[in-house]
Amino acid sequence: MGASFDPPQANKKFKDNNNFQYELWTDGKKELALFFGAAKNPTQFFADRITVVIDAQGHWLLSYKVVSDLAGHPKKVLADCQKLFGATP
């Protein structure tokens, strides 16, 4: 899942253009962003670029703050998921 503060239409275009096989969510009220730390306050205009891993019961297990290694980041997350769950979500 991806999430930003963009309107659904912008996310739909983003999803279609990149053929993402997962949903992009509009966190318009910044509820998720504030919980996970992707926003420091409700007025923050853009979400911080972070990734979180949540288990099947809805518990937040891992966090990747300030993702800078954009090319290598997905592999790192997937490697962790393999260790945690034995498969990738």
Added chain:
Amino acid sequence: MDCRKILPTFLLLYFASSISCTTAGSNEGAATDSSLPVDMLLTDSNIPMDAQERVSLDSVGIETVSMDSATDNKDITDNHFDIMDVGVPLMDTGIGDVDSVETVLDMVAEIPDMSDAQSDMVEDLGMQVDIALDTSVETPEDMGWVKPELPEGLNGNVVADFPAVVEFAGVVNSDGLTRTLADLKGKPTVLWFYPAASTSG
């Protein structure tokens, strides 16, 4: 505003049926005091309000719900407070939101004062709110959840205590369909936040 002073003037209606509701479709074993996961009732005698008390409260616009009717509600299976004033629910917590006394006090602090008449009525009826949440009781969401021991050498930062994701209500997918906490359950999820759509990274 000292919420602890305000607290006794409000009716905090606690609905708890975590045990009696675990057997779907069964009305047997309706919650008794001993089955409640918390030690919090409306009166200091732990006796639900009688009809006259209910009428009196209703007369000043305070909505009342008996413990019996609350615990008979099979839809409520979580630690859940309704805080009502003048017949209007002022606050309705989400599942799992009420996990500590501090949480409740923070919520009450946000509620405007009752009228003097309402406050007097509550005090006359001896309605004292005594909250003593047993935070050791697991919410239904946590039942069966075992705090995992994560392996060494993970790339991500391990989150302290693995908090349960909060309820959320204002999230939609790119087709405009509402998404809720339930959509984050049932299988592990990787959720990535990005600053803006159609930008690199």
